[in-house]
Amino acid sequence: MDFSIDSEQKALRDAVRELASRHAPQHGQGDAPVGPATHDADTWSALAEVGALGLPYPEDAGGFGASAVEVAVVASELGRAGVLTAYAESLVAGSLLAQAGHELLGDLTEGSALVVPALAEPGRAWSLASSSVQAEDSTLTGRKGPVPYADAASHVIVPATEDGALALYLVESPTVENGHVVLDSTKATRLLDASATAGALAQAVNLGTVALCAEALGTMDAATTMTVEYLKTRKQFGVPLMTFQTLTQRAADMYVSLELARSTVQFAAMAIADNPEDSATVSRTKVVTGQSGRHIGQEAIQLHGGIGMTAEYAVGHLTTRLTAIERTYGDTRQHLAALAAGLSDHGQVDVLA
Amino acid sequence: MQRRLSPDDAAFQQRMRTYFTTEFPADLRERWSAGGEPDPEVIRAAQRRLHEDGLAVPHWPAEYGGQDWTMLQRHIYLQEMQAASVPPPLAFNANMVGPVIAAFGSQEQKDRFLPPTASLDIWWCQGFSEPDAGSDLASLRTTAVKDGDEWVVNGQKTWTTLGQHADWIFALVRTDPDAPKKQMGISFLLIEMSSPGVTVRPIQLIDGGHEVNEVFFDNVRVPADQLVGEENKGWDYAKFLLGNERVGVAPVGSIKRRLAEAKEWAGTVSTDDGTLLDDPLLAARIAELECQVLALELTVLRVAANSREGKPDPASSILKLRGSQLQQDVLELVVDIAGPAGLRWDDTSWEGLAAPTYLNFRKASIYGGSNEVQRQVISSGILGLRG
Numbered sequence: 120m121d122f123s124i125d126s127e128q129k130a131l132r133d134a135v136r137e138l139a140s141r142h143a144p145q146h147g148q149g150d151a152p153v154g155p156a157t158h159d160a161d162t163w164s165a166l167a168e169v170g171a172l173g174l175p176y177p178e179d180a181g182g183f184g185a186s187a188v189e190v191a192v193v194a195s196e197l198g199r200a201g202v203l204t205a206y207a208e209s210l211v212a213g214s215l216l217a218q219a220g221h222e223l224l225g226d227l228t229e230g231s232a233l234v235v236p237a238l239a240e241p242g243r244a245w246s247l248a249s250s251s252v253q254a255e256d257s258t259l260t261g262r263k264g265p266v267p268y269a270d271a272a273s274h275v276i277v278p279a280t281e282d283g284a285l286a287l288y289l290v291e292s293p294t295v296e297n298g299h300v301v302l303d304s305t306k307a308t309r310l311l312d313a314s315a316t317a318g319a320l321a322q323a324v325n326l327g328t329v330a331l332c333a334e335a336l337g338t339m340d341a342a343t344t345m346t347v348e349y350l351k352t353r354k355q356f357g358v359p360l361m362t363f364q365t366l367t368q369r370a371a372d373m374y375v376s377l378e379l380a381r382s383t384v385q386f387a388a389m390a391i392a393d394n395p396e397d398s399a400t401v402s403r404t405k406v407v408t409g410q411s412g413r414h415i416g417q418e419a420i421q422l423h424g425g426i427g428m429t430a431e432y433a434v435g436h437l438t439t440r441l442t443a444i445e446r447t448y449g450d451t452r453q454h455l456a457a458l459a460a461g462l463s464d465h466g467q468v469d470v471l472a
Numbered sequence: 473m474q475r476r477l478s479p480d481d482a483a484f485q486q487r488m489r490t491y492f493t494t495e496f497p498a499d500l501r502e503r504w505s506a507g508g509e510p511d512p513e514v515i516r517a518a519q520r521r522l523h524e525d526g527l528a529v530p531h532w533p534a535e536y537g538g539q540d541w542t543m544l545q546r547h548i549y550l551q552e553m554q555a556a557s558v559p560p561p562l563a564f565n566a567n568m569v570g571p572v573i574a575a576f577g578s579q580e581q582k583d584r585f586l587p588p589t590a591s592l593d594i595w596w597c598q599g600f601s602e603p604d605a606g607s608d609l610a611s612l613r614t615t616a617v618k619d620g621d622e623w624v625v626n627g628q629k630t631w632t633t634l635g636q637h638a639d640w641i642f643a644l645v646r647t648d649p650d651a652p653k654k655q656m657g658i659s660f661l662l663i664e665m666s667s668p669g670v671t672v673r674p675i676q677l678i679d680g681g682h683e684v685n686e687v688f689f690d691n692v693r694v695p696a697d698q699l700v701g702e703e704n705k706g707w708d709y710a711k712f713l714l715g716n717e718r719v720g721v722a723p724v725g726s727i728k729r730r731l732a733e734a735k736e737w738a739g740t741v742s743t744d745d746g747t748l749l750d751d752p753l754l755a756a757r758i759a760e761l762e763c764q765v766l767a768l769e770l771t772v773l774r775v776a777a778n779s780r781e782g783k784p785d786p787a788s789s790i791l792k793l794r795g796s797q798l799q800q801d802v803l804e805l806v807v808d809i810a811g812p813a814g815l816r817w818d819d820t821s822w823e824g825l826a827a828p829t830y831l832n833f834r835k836a837s838i839y840g841g842s843n844e845v846q847r848q849v850i851s852s853g854i855l856g857l858r859g
Binding site for chain 1: 473474475476477481482485544548551568728729731732735736739750752755758759760762764765766767768769771773774775777790791793794804816844846847848850851852854855856857858859
């Protein structure tokens with residue numbers, strides 16, 4: 120068990136930190152766009168140039184043979200700078216392409232193809248176990264959504280029901296309406312059949328979830344740092360806010376939440392690098408990150424006061440992103456339900472193995 | 473970054489597990505596991521045995537029984553010990569006065585006190601808190617006045633845990649009432665409990681147990697060579713004692729064992745359509761606690777690797793704060809699982825012990841620096857928020 124990062128990982132971190140600062144939203148110069156992000160081609164090609172898009176895939180499949188640990192390093196830096204991208208989505212898609220041995224992975228890692236998974240469905244809670252999209256004779260019919268970045272995607276990957284079981288299909292140039300992928304006897308290529316789909320999806324979403332949690336970690340880090348700085352500099356009643364213990368005690372609790380999430384996210388990256396199927400660790404990490412992110416996001420706004428509510432100031436945007444991450448790839452409730460169903464599988468949760 | 477234990481550490485883990493589960497006396501483990509008020513004879517026998525096997529004080533200097541382990545190995549040792557319900561070495565000896573004497577005591581003091589402290593031939597208790605000096609410990613008023621080659625001690629200590637069994641007390645006493653800051657006039661004094669003028673009075677707690685005491689000093693004469701380190705530097709030693717550890721601050725192994733037991737117990741409590749373990753709300757709560765305990769354990773492991781050995785360390789405040797919260801949350805869960813059966817107290821069943829144990833451990837967020845003090849240490853010591 121070793122939490123330290125090596126010199127190559129440090130170099131990657133520094134490169135992405137520099138990239139992220141160049142592509143970060145400019146706060147303090149008028150209102151920054153609010154709400155879900157849109158795809159930014161410049162940021163995406165910069166990520167491709169530093170190799171971030173192909174990190175976790177085997178070299179013979181068109182990747183760079185690194186692991187979830189490097190992915191987490193990249194995602195944390197994006198989160199810290201508030202740079203919103205399709206990184207997690209691309210990782211889920213890339214993992215599926217790699218498992219299917221599909222040649223599109225090369226274009227994905229180069230950034231020339233933007234491939235995203237179409238997993239959510241209107242009017243349904245999160246589930247990887249079923250899909251209302253029907254597959255028949257290499258065509259798909261149904262609707263998936265919202266699908267983040269679908270409007271910019273060159274391809275989407277769709278789980279579809281085929282003879283009563285789930286299979287995975289690739290759709291080129293999808294039709295997108297209001298953020299939803301609309302399929303109407305749409306031509307599609309089967310990536311994986313029913314025997315391989317459930318396992319492949321679980322692995323892919325594990326990787327994407329670790330990336331999201333690492334992004335949340337960077338986001339929480341930035342929100343905590345900004346809040347602490349604000350308490351030092353903002354004056355009311357003629358004194359800095361840090362004079363008030365009711366605020367500093369709450370800042371201490373934010374820091375505790377941050378450090379708990381940091382340990383867990385770093386461990387999850389190592390765990391997934393060691394065993395990509397370790398969904399229980401991913402679920403636990405999603406829960407810890409969700410709870411820490413909710414706590415830090417809410418307190419960051421409250422401790423800033425009114426300025427935290429404004430579109431021109433960064434901290435509220437960080438809370439917006441944490442709110443979205445908690446609801447992506449299964450929320451806290453869904454992951455707790457999955458863990459609750461497996462309580463009898465173990466006595467204690469073993470960390471040291 | 474590496475998730476797996478190295479082969480050496482994995483072998484170490486196996487060695488600890490084998491020792492604690494097969495070589496250490498099972499009857500001592502069973503008596504400790506049963507819970508309730510700690511039996512001093514169990515504690516003595518356990519520490520004597522651990523000391524014989526070189527496992528009572530592994531974090532001490534090697535010449536006094538230390539093992540020169542890594543932080544990770546020390547964590548594994550504690551984890552395996554707690555998982556096996558082995559009574560831990562008495563904290564006042566192993567984690568408090570021992571390290572202070574080893575770091576700041578004279579050679580004579582080390583040779584005189586460390587061996588019996590490691591083996592529990594001396595049972596130590598802690599004389600820090602006073603009726604008017606709790607979180608504001610530096611306001612303590614117990615005095616020690618030099619008279620020839622003796623100190624004459626007068627005053628009162630309180631919350632002295634297991635003082636009724638103790639042979640000696642390590643006490644913070646005011647030796648310079650005129651010091652410019654109240655922290656600067658305090659010394660660290662070792663006092664034999666059988667000295668004339670020492671009186672112990674029990675304090676009954678809400679769980680019905682007798683765990684803490686008041687200790688009164690009435691013209692107690694203490695040989696001058698029982699003052700540790702330098703006169704008026706006692707505050708530094710107290711800070712060292714309270715904050716120099718990252719390993720062992722949060723009782724992760726005990727929390728995990730109790731949580732696993734809670735699951736077993738929940739599976740034995742019938743409901744209208746199964747057991748409590750099938751209840752979705754209770755199962756989700758257990759799953760959530762497992763997540764939170766995992767985060768704590770990983771934080772212990774991560775910060776232990778960066779430990780600043782021997783210096784007061786604000787990171788240990790995170791572990792104390794979160795460790796006490798989760799310890800309390802798990803014990804609260806057990807009361808809820810016990811349900812109506814927990815309304816009757818006894819010390820022979822888990823249901824009968826659930827409520828008193830829960831009540832007893834409300835102390836955990838108060839002793840050793842309350843959680844509010846820990847937040848203060850974090851906000852000022854780590855975040856630089858100074859009012």
